[in-house]
Amino acid sequence: MRRKIYLPDIIGQGYGAFWRWKGRYRVVKGSRASKKSKTAALWFIYSMMKYPEANLLVARKVYRTLQNSCYSDLCWAIHRLGVDRYWRATKSPLEIQYKPTGQKILFIGLDDPLKVTSISVPKGVLCWLWIEEAYEITNETDFDRLDESIRGQLPPGLFTQVTLTFNPWSEKHWLKKRFFDTLSPYVFTATTNYMMNEFLSNTDRVLFEEMKKNPRRYKVAGLGDWGIVEGLIYDRWEEKAFNIDSIRKKPGIKSAFGLDFGYTNDPSALFCGLVDTGAKVIYVFDEIYERGLTNQELYKRIEAAGHAKERIIADSAEPKSIEELRRCGAIHIQKSRKGRDSINYGIQQIQNFHIYVHPRCVNFITEISTYCWEKDKNDGSGTNKPVDYNNHLMDAMRYAVMDCLKGESFSFR
Structure with a gap:
């Protein structure tokens, strides 16, 4: 019929x-x-x-x-x-x-x-x-x-x-x-x-x-209009394929994993990086970026990607989510610690690094290429406040890198 x-x-x-x-x-x-x-x-x-x-x-x-x-x-x-x-x-x-x-x-x-x-x-x-x-x-x-x-x-x-x-x-x-x-x-x-x-x-x-x-x-x-990108926060970055295992073998390389939580409107975003503190280089090699994930589903994504046993620094505003992920098996997950003017301080520290982004990290590339300073609503001049949208991996990177640089005593949100 x-x-x-x-x-x-x-x-x-x-x-x-x-x-x-x-x-x-x-x-x-x-x-x-x-x-x-x-x-x-x-x-x-x-x-x-x-x-x-x-x-x-x-x-x-x-x-x-x-x-x-x-x-x-x-x-x-x-x-x-x-x-x-x-x-x-x-x-x-x-x-x-x-x-x-x-x-x-x-x-x-x-x-x-x-x-x-x-x-x-x-x-x-x-x-x-x-x-x-x-x-x-x-x-x-x-x-x-x-x-x-x-x-x-x-x-x-x-x-x-x-x-x-x-x-x-x-x-x-x-x-x-x-x-x-x-x-x-x-x-x-x-x-x-x-x-x-x-x-x-x-x-x-x-x-x-x-x-x-x-x-x-x-x-x-x-509205679907073009984004106007002025006052980029990070300009020392480039998309570049690199061998992750070779980078890991370099002396002084530290792993850095950061997690920003989301669900309906914003994605859950996991930043996966390697930090060379001596050469001042950050290698971004992997990401998870997905909306609508429960904490159990998020853990399964992290586990499938092979990162569940890593030290992950997560947004401290979500203690319940952090505990749920820990119970799922992410036993090394830690909350970020708030510090005075921590966002700007973290940005300033990361600006000292050159950032190489693996081509597969497409969401990180989108965010870093549009992450910019907010403009003053009255005269259009630049401010020292980053635009608060499309910045989930940027926040996750900051949690991870600041923990990597400062050690366990001083990680920033």
Whole structure:
């Protein structure tokens, strides 16, 4: 029996032009909860059933982030459209297949460059590419390499398309200049925000209304506008691949782990670093960054990453969470200790270091590239107070590094 659905009821409003566009590029920046990723996932599932020769490649900078983002959204879209029985989704390998035709949705990360150049499909054409959180791709040539992988002779009626969705943290990102500052007949761009999402609950909307108290945060996380980055706090950093085991073997290297708690609106953020106090270098080699985790789930993430036995310095404002993690097995977790003017003092100490960030630490890169001093509301001049948003790993780094530098007697919150 054929089931009829009315797409606007499933998708909602505000994305009609996005849905109909068949040009080479669809580029959508937006706030959290603007339903940009969910709408993209719905379009891909619907359209693959419509075009029997089409295959999709889904990419993010780091492969391990795909399962809990794009893969989950696509599985959600399958269920939302009521077509579960026609699709097969597997986690090993990470793949989704449309059973009636054998079309596939494949997943890759830019941290595996060999896969980018060797990707292929057994049936039809690999004609669509979805890059989620495209802001994570800091090197434009990495995008070009992905873009060039979507090619080939197309059957009549089919089209090649690259879809990019992301949160616009910084106006200095290459995405702005390439897609938003220059008009092109091959490019569709849109800015979306939470007000376009009619499926949000009243509780969700209240969170955004409260965000208006912080205009700088609201502009980006609420309205989806470009973040204006002035007065960066840390400028001595660079993204660089390095061998973690080799760094660990250097004399005088100390491990530094810091944890900032979150749940609904903010993520739980674990900073994982190595500190060379003599050379004044910090190596950032791993991170956990996820919303909606209970303390038990957070511990499982930490354990799976191999960090459960490390000395972790956690936000002292959450003693209950610290105790729960300790009972789960993080026996060396410690609370940070408050000190006078501890935030600014910690920042000043870290500014003495050069920071190398491993490319897989995409959330750390986003935060450190946008972490800046607050401006005075009256005259726009700089203050000595850091902007209090998108700073979860920055806080976690401060807990960890200050503990590493000062020893057990003096760690700062």
